[in-house]
Amino acid sequence: MRMKKIINWRTLTMFLLVAVTGLIAMYFVNHNQAFYREPIGQVVAVKNGKPQKQKDTFDNVDHTTSQVVTVRVVNGKYKEQHIKVTNEFTDSHAMDQRYRVGDQVFLSIQRGGHGALSATIQGYKRDRVLVFLVWLVVCLLLLIMKFKGALAFLSVLLNAVIFFISIQLDLNFQGNHVMWIFGSLAFVFAVVTLLIVQGPTKQMMATLGATTIGTVLSMVISLLVFSWTHERGMYYESMQYVTQVARPLFLAETLLGSLGAVMDESTDIVSTLFELKTLNPDISAKSLFLSGRRVGQSIMGPLINVLFMIFMADTFTSSLLYIKNGNSWGYTFAMNMGLGTVQSLISGIGIVLAIPVASAFAGLLLGKRRA
Template sequence: MRWNKKLILFLGTIIVSVAIVFFVKNNAFIYNTPVGHVEDVQVLSKVLQEDNFGNKDYIVRQRLKIRILNGKQRNKLLNVNNEYSLSQATDLKYRTGQDVLLHFNYRKGHVAGTTITDLKRDVPLTILATIAISLLVLMGITGLRALFSLLLNTVLFFIAVEIDVQQEGFGVLAIFSILAGIFSLITLTLVLGWNKKMLVSFLTTVVGTFSAIIIGMIVFKITHNGGLHFETMEYVTQNPEPLFLAEIILGSLGAVMDESTDIIVSLAKLRKENPTISMKQLWISGRNIGKTIMGPLLNVLFMIFMSDTFSMMVLYLRNGNGWGYSFSMNMELGFVQSLISGIGIVLTVPIASWLVGIFFKKGAVRNA
């Protein structure tokens, strides 16, 4: 009976996922923007270009036969020209079978020209989202809690962004600091339940994260932000330093929360199984657990922060800039973010061990 329920859940999840993807694939009718389907592609020309640094690229001209999928022009066939570079740094190559978003140029009430504005990208995004959600659903109650936490935190994040925009950047650090605390409280409550382990994990996460931020702020103050190019933060229309610190808080929060939860749950279980264990032994056990977790977490955060600017780093190097200048203009802030986050990860180990020793005293673990 149990296996039948799992099989029904599995098949139901697949059927619903396929239905959602099929709907999104054919949802052009809900778009106000004209949507077209590329029926055929012809290459008109291919011209070699070379810059002063010896970088070579080709400029390719395409003629696309596009069938309109929505609006008054539905089912009408149009020929649209497109020009792209083989590197596709700032443009796109279109292929047969793709759906694209269009812009009509009208003259005297008639379509005088058509321009492709972008690909219709909702299908691949929907596929990825349905795969992730399906896996969480198949995990049962634990996965559903994680999914609910993710959705709730996403809504809260957009609310915080809207508040920041309305405040025109005033108090951005306070806004996202409060948001980080709410994120932690919601996630840990749903994962661990409302108990002592949740409380200790929450305190460890908050103390570990903000201790690292305070250390970073002190260093910035002493060095007068020397060597930090906040001006390289793209499209920032407010004071970049507090926004940078807010990025660090949100970026490192998950890693610190994951580490603190692992350590505290393990130490609480150890205390429960051996009520006479000393504070020193708990401390050593927490340190040993932290050692096995810190390395992977530090590397994951480092790769996340650095990979975001990897493409621009390559572009700078390909255009004749030195390694030092390219690094400072692209990867430096990400490197600083990973260092401050690393401080928080390292501090979490003694903080978690110490708080477990305080809250999970001998004989006080029954309701943990």
């Protein structure tokens, strides 16, 4: 009873500490302009003009409104100066922003002929939102998950660091050997994550083995299907933000995208089987394998859906734009959702294959073999 009280007290202190840190961090990002080299302005007054009706060739009706925004420069050599900036926004806001009093924006300031300052708005300052959300996640984690939650977050942070190192590496090779770089890095990711989540145990080795084999098998099978179907219906030119050869980049994206889910599932299966072994040390390899399959059956559907929703949600906005630009449903699907669908399917194959592999691994490792 006493013990429990102390733990709760400690959690509470910890939580308060994080909450206060968060408030300080929020104050900091609201006042961190001095750390930016770009001039930043705070909107102090806004005057909107009359909306002008616009109609495009597809009969989409929209309105354009111009606004005069008065900003107070908050950093750099023009600090405390007030500048009037004109801005335009539309009802749809696809590429424009509507500014309101209190917004912080990046400026580019020019000095005119008579010493008068003029400026254009370069972008909206968004770091505040990120700091708020990170703080919210950390608070909730500590409040609900305590130590394990902190570990989970740590593993994600570590993976983010490795992720950026690998991109640096890829650029150093000028985009050659993309598959080798990200393939071996996927392995490093798996090792680091599983070490943090499970520690250096036999269980971790089994999970790692299942993850690796499941992923490699799914890539091999997919490449076979690619060559049988001559990659018909794969429009690599519809891939976004491509600065290197598109095909290997797409495969690397797919590999990394599915990695987390395959690890997730292998972990579930292997840890369940290890627990069954401790409950019943005489359990046979075959019945372990069958139990593993049963665990896998119920999680594979939801897990594939997790990735599917992530991949597809990203294509939602551009699909909408395609449809409103008079394209057919089929063309809209092919140009926006086609590659996402292929990614989901390959990941799905990896997730399903990991079930027998993980079950077999754990079964062979733990099960009693018949004499």
